[in-house]
Amino acid sequence: MVIYRDEYRLYNFGPDHPFSPVRLEMLTSLLQALGVWQPPHSPPEASREEVLTVHSERLVKRVEAASRGERVPDLEHYGLGTGDTPVFPGMDRAARVLVGGTLEGARRILSGEKRVLQLGGGLHHAQYDRASGFCVYNDLSVAIRHLTRSGLRVAYLDIDVHHGDGVQWIHYEEKEVLTLSLHESGRYLFPGTGHVHEVGRGEGVGRKLNLPLEPFTEDESYLEVFEALVPWALRAFRPDVLVVQAGADAHYLDPLADLLLTTRAYERLFRLILEYAEAFAGGRVLLTLGGGYSLDGAVRVWTLLYHVFHGLPLPERLPEGWLLVWQERLGRPLTPTLHDPEAPYPGIPRRPEIEKRNRLTLERLTELVSPYLLD
Amino acid sequence: MLVKDVMRSPVVTVGPEATLEEAYRLLLERGIRHLPVVAEGKLLGIITDRDIRLATSHLNPKGPCPTCAKVEEVMTQEVVTAHPLDPVEEAARVMRERKIGSLPVLEDGDLVGIVTGIDLLDALLRLTGVTEPSGRLEVRLPDRVGELARLTGYLAGRGVNIHSLLSYPEDGDFVRAVVRVNTLETHLLAEGLRREGFDVLWPPKKPW
Ligand SMILES: [Zn+2]
Numbered sequence: 001m002v003i004y005r006d007e008y009r010l011y012n013f014g015p016d017h018p019f020s021p022v023r024l025e026m027l028t029s030l031l032q033a034l035g036v037w038q039p040p041h042s043p044p045e046a047s048r049e050e051v052l053t054v055h056s057e058r059l060v061k062r063v064e065a066a067s068r069g070e071r072v073p074d075l076e077h078y079g080l081g082t083g084d085t086p087v088f089p090g091m092d093r094a095a096r097v098l099v100g101g102t103l104e105g106a107r108r109i110l111s112g113e114k115r116v117l118q119l120g121g122g123l124h125h126a127q128y129d130r131a132s133g134f135c136v137y138n139d140l141s142v143a144i145r146h147l148t149r150s151g152l153r154v155a156y157l158d159i160d161v162h163h164g165d166g167v168q169w170i171h172y173e174e175k176e177v178l179t180l181s182l183h184e185s186g187r188y189l190f191p192g193t194g195h196v197h198e199v200g201r202g203e204g205v206g207r208k209l210n211l212p213l214e215p216f217t218e219d220e221s222y223l224e225v226f227e228a229l230v231p232w233a234l235r236a237f238r239p240d241v242l243v244v245q246a247g248a249d250a251h252y253l254d255p256l257a258d259l260l261l262t263t264r265a266y267e268r269l270f271r272l273i274l275e276y277a278e279a280f281a282g283g284r285v286l287l288t289l290g291g292g293y294s295l296d297g298a299v300r301v302w303t304l305l306y307h308v309f310h311g312l313p314l315p316e317r318l319p320e321g322w323l324l325v326w327q328e329r330l331g332r333p334l335t336p337t338l339h340d341p342e343a344p345y346p347g348i349p350r351r352p353e354i355e356k357r358n359r360l361t362l363e364r365l366t367e368l369v370s371p372y373l374l375d
Numbered sequence: 376m377l378v379k380d381v382m383r384s385p386v387v388t389v390g391p392e393a394t395l396e397e398a399y400r401l402l403l404e405r406g407i408r409h410l411p412v413v414a415e416g417k418l419l420g421i422i423t424d425r426d427i428r429l430a431t432s433h434l435n436p437k438g439p440c441p442t443c444a445k446v447e448e449v450m451t452q453e454v455v456t457a458h459p460l461d462p463v464e465e466a467a468r469v470m471r472e473r474k475i476g477s478l479p480v481l482e483d484g485d486l487v488g489i490v491t492g493i494d495l496l497d498a499l500l501r502l503t504g505v506t507e508p509s510g511r512l513e514v515r516l517p518d519r520v521g522e523l524a525r526l527t528g529y530l531a532g533r534g535v536n537i538h539s540l541l542s543y544p545e546d547g548d549f550v551r552a553v554v555r556v557n558t559l560e561t562h563l564l565a566e567g568l569r570r571e572g573f574d575v576l577w578p579p580k581k582p583w
Contacts, residue, residue: 018560076536079508083534084558125508132508133559162559165508188577190559191508215579256562258578346582 001108002306003101004028004040004119010094011120011136013086018256018293019134024120026299026326027306033322034303036312040119043104045097046142053149054141054170056129060092063136067092079131095136098123102139105286106146109241114283115274117309119302122245122290124164125191132166133190140288141170144243148176155239155281156180157230159269160247160290161257163194167245168208175203178237178373182226184250184259185212196365199372206372209233211365214354215258219265221355222250225362226269232366234280236373242281244273246305247290251297252345260348262340266301270308296334303338314338378466379459381498382480382488388413389422391447395439398446399427409477411486412450418479418486420450456481457490463498466490503555504539510561512554513577514568518544526552529571533564551576 009021031037051060062078066087075081088094098121105116123135131137144154144167156171158164158181171177186192200208211229213222234242250259251266277285287309292298300318307314317337327334335341348354389398389410398410402424412420430449431441439448457466457478466478470492480488500506516522523542530537536557545551558564565575 082536082557084560188511188513188561190510190561192505192511192555193508256559258562258581 002040002117005042007097008120033319043101046099053145064092085131099137099139099142102143106143116286118288122288125166127166138166140167152240156243158245161250161259165191165193173202173204178207180209182211206369214357216348218260221358239281241284242277244287245290248292248298248301253294253297256293376463378457378461381494382490384488386489393446395427395444396441411479420452421454422450467495507538509538509555514552515574516550518548518550
């Protein structure tokens with residue numbers, strides 16, 4: 001089942017902001033042009049109370065006030081009104097619409113649906129008391145909490161290039177939530193967290209896993225550590241459901257980060273995720289979008305996701321008409337095929353060193369968490 | 376950042392007449408490694424877990440007996456101390472030069488706190504701003520008037536909040552500036568800075 005509504009595009013920080021609703025417009029129009037678009041299920045927006053299951057009242061109050069255009073003196077303290085997360089009229093509702101989609105996905109899973117693809121959301125930086133990094137409310141955590149309150153064990157997998165810090169901190173002490181984030185190392189990249197030694201606290205110890213990867217990590221190395229870590233952790237944790245943040249900003253064209261995944265790696269990742277859901281979570285999986293700031297890259301990655309999700313054959317070329325319209329509108333050429341060209345960027349001289357360091361990081365992580373995870 | 380901002384207080388202390396065993400138990404219970412020795416409000420010395428272990432090791436058969444020897448027999452006298460208003464870098468420098476792991480903090484002769492290596496590491500973490508969600512920029516600047524202002528001015532103009540800014544001298548008349556900025560867009564900032572002629576070391580320029 002696919003969840004989507006046009007109001008997702010109300011979540012709009014302005015024309016020059018990277019988290020652009022144009023991505024959704026391009027994606028849905030491409031799926032239509034390819035003839036694979038089926039009318040999605042339209043979710044209700046989340047209520048204030050539902051948002052309050054993971055956020056503080058004082059944060060919500062400020063979002064509401066800023067949303068009405070009121071002046072709020074301590075807005076920046078709550079991560080709002082910054083360059084990354086500016087305020088805009090109607091922001092509270094726009095954010096609740098996205099939360100509503102992911103939450104609806106959780107409800108559908110609880111009522112027996114196996115696979116849900118939410119074509120939006122994935123706002124993994126929003127924290128209990130603070131908006132952060134383009135994320136106002138944390139739709140993922142609201143959905144995860146809904147699932148755990150219904151007695152389910154949730155494994156959260158985050159393949160966005162940035163650390164899934166908001167989700168991690170919100171569930172940091174919870175035993176029934178496993179978080180697994182693969183991301184570019186926070187040594188330099190926002191939000192600066194996601195070290196292997198962040199493994200959870202209290203009852204949550206050993207249930208928060210972070211695999212920080214070297215800048216310029218390529219397909220092969222990423223897949224190597226992914227295939228070693230994820231099934232291992234899922235087998236040990238035995239989740240009832242898998243919640244996946246499928247950010248597309250680890251793509252090599254992304255302007256905000258330095259991982260070098262191609263569409264070929266993404267195709268493999270999406271196939272593996274569905275396989276793992278079958279093998280370790282009774283087939284139950286809820287996928288959301290996330291970061292992805294190259295229009296060219298992100299839209300093709302999520303088109304792939306849509307096809308793999310539905311088990312559709314992959315088109316080779318993108319429809320000419322669609323390409324013409326969007327190249328005209330964006331004023332630049334777009335990749336004409338669904339997959340990236342072969343060898344799309346020059347060779348990385350540090351490749352062997354990068355692969356070695358990623359393996360070492362994986363080793364350190366598994367050493368750190370295995371005493372806890374396997375209990 | 377001053378010593379008073381990072382020191383621990385109140386301080387766990389021990390009297391000079393306490394036995395080594397009593398002192399060691401205190402260290403274990405409190406999870407600490409440094410015990411100032413105090414009598415009538417005056418600092419007489421300091422004793423560490425290492426002092427006690429070395430003195431009472433079975434490899435040291437002539438060492439004092441743990442249950443009867445007193446702290447004052449083993450403690451270090453003429454303790455190096457700090458003042459609450461000393462800058463933290465001054466405390467770090469003294470500890471590094473004298474190769475010691477802590478500084479009791481005295482004010483008008485009274486023991487008001489203690490600073491250890493761990494407290495200085497905490498201070499370093501706060502100074503680098505890593506406790507806030509942020510990205511990291513590293514820029515090499517010519518060591519002359521106005522360069523840092525040009526850098527921060529550029530960031531301010533782009534509406535970017537700076538969580539922390541560290542700078543340190545480099546060889547060849549340069550200063551290295553490490554800036555933690557509250558934005559996901561460090562790459563776009565780096566590109567903009569390069570266009571303005573800044574030597575941005577991180578994030579690196581992609582070769583395509
Ligand atoms: Zn991201």
